Amino acid sequence: MKGPFDVAPRAEIHRAEWLAPVCAPPVENGAVVSLGGRVVAAGAFESVRTECPAGAQTIDHGSAVLFPALVNCHTHLELSGLKGKIAFPQPGFRQWVSLLFDLRGAMGHDFAAEGLRLGEEEVFRSATGLCGDITNGGAAGRAGFPGLERRIFLELLGFNLDSMEAATPAGIQIDPSGPIPAPHSVYSASAAIIAQCKDWTRARGLPFTMHVAEHSEEIEFLNNGKGFCRELLERLGRFDPAWKPPGKTPVEYLEWLGVLDPNTLLVHAVHMSESDWRLAAARNCTVVFCPRSNRNLGAGRPGIEKPLSLGLNCCLATDSLASNSDLDLFGEAGHVFDNHPSIDPRKILEMITLNPSRALGRAGEFGSIEPGAKANMLAVAVGAGVSERGLAEAVVQSGREGAWKWVSNLPG
Ligand SMILES: [Zn+2]
Incomplete structure (x- = not known):
């Protein structure tokens, strides 16, 4: 029947x-x-x-x-309960992190699940069919919103931890059917975690994504081991006293770790030198810009024109509702149209469709x-x-x- x-x-x-x-x-x-x-x-x-x-x-x-x-390749939907709770612009990354920690600490245990529900609805109402979504573990399940697909990344933190497994939250298994491991950044994940995440994703042909060169504190920390990132790690009990600053830019450091290749997504890329861009282009990396988030956090203005001129796969993303007022990629596109007038609008549209679908390994299906x-x-x-x-x-x-x-x- x-x-x-x-x-x-x-x-x-x-x-x-x-x-x-x-x-x-x-x-x-x-x-x-x-x-x-x-x-x-x-x-x-x-x-x-x-x-x-x-x-x-x-x-x-x-x-x-x-x-x-549209394809939004960098979101943190589980933070969506923070919508409207942080005033923008913030004076700097330091002040924003402090507010974020306070607000998250005050939220209940169902914060991530409720955030995911709100975020999925908002992203779908923002003309988006696919998102690359980062979870810290609380929203590692499949999308529950019809018509929206999530490529889920599990964000790993642990500057003082020596393996991907040690950084994986309790109750979550890293396996090919689950979320894709992704180190948070060069100042919050150890070299071992970064390299192991890359080995894991490379062996499976999957995208590797991390926040790179987002703010000036990150540059300072890798250069001389000082500043806000050091203070934060010490305050959290996560600093490794045996660690020596590499004296490199974030992109040089990732090159040294062997993680730059066409499946690597460099998210933010605000504080990049001329040679960083040449290196990223030589390795054919994807660059994911979140310019409204950068503005809202006082982190700077990304030089989107440069990687476009070098032929890199460039994308726009919104980042989370903790650093942006909405999850609307058309809003992100409009911001670039207003503030980067030399960029051809056709390129802007590729950055919210075709390029991010390629970055997430879904070209031909989305974008x-x-x-x-x-x-x-x-x-x-x-x-x-x-x-x-x-x-x-x-x-x-x-x-x-x-x-x-x-x-x-x-x-x-
Ligand atoms: Zn992010």
């Missing part, structure tokens, strides 16, 4: 004035055929309709742009509209008569104003 969900899925043709597949140039009077949550065909309406199965339903989105669901991709699409209302030349800017502007809707986000 057949149940109510055993009905064969019906094909849909979505048509709009523009289709922006991101992986290919925009198509005027474009269309996408979807079936069972996947894209079957995408291109000009007149040619695509001939490939469409009989009986398909046509949905016309008028003057909108069909655009892929583009092409046969085989998930049919998680948006219709962005840009108004009639927008030219191809003005299209990317129009998507950024309409997106940041919230002028978009989900077209199809069937799990598939």
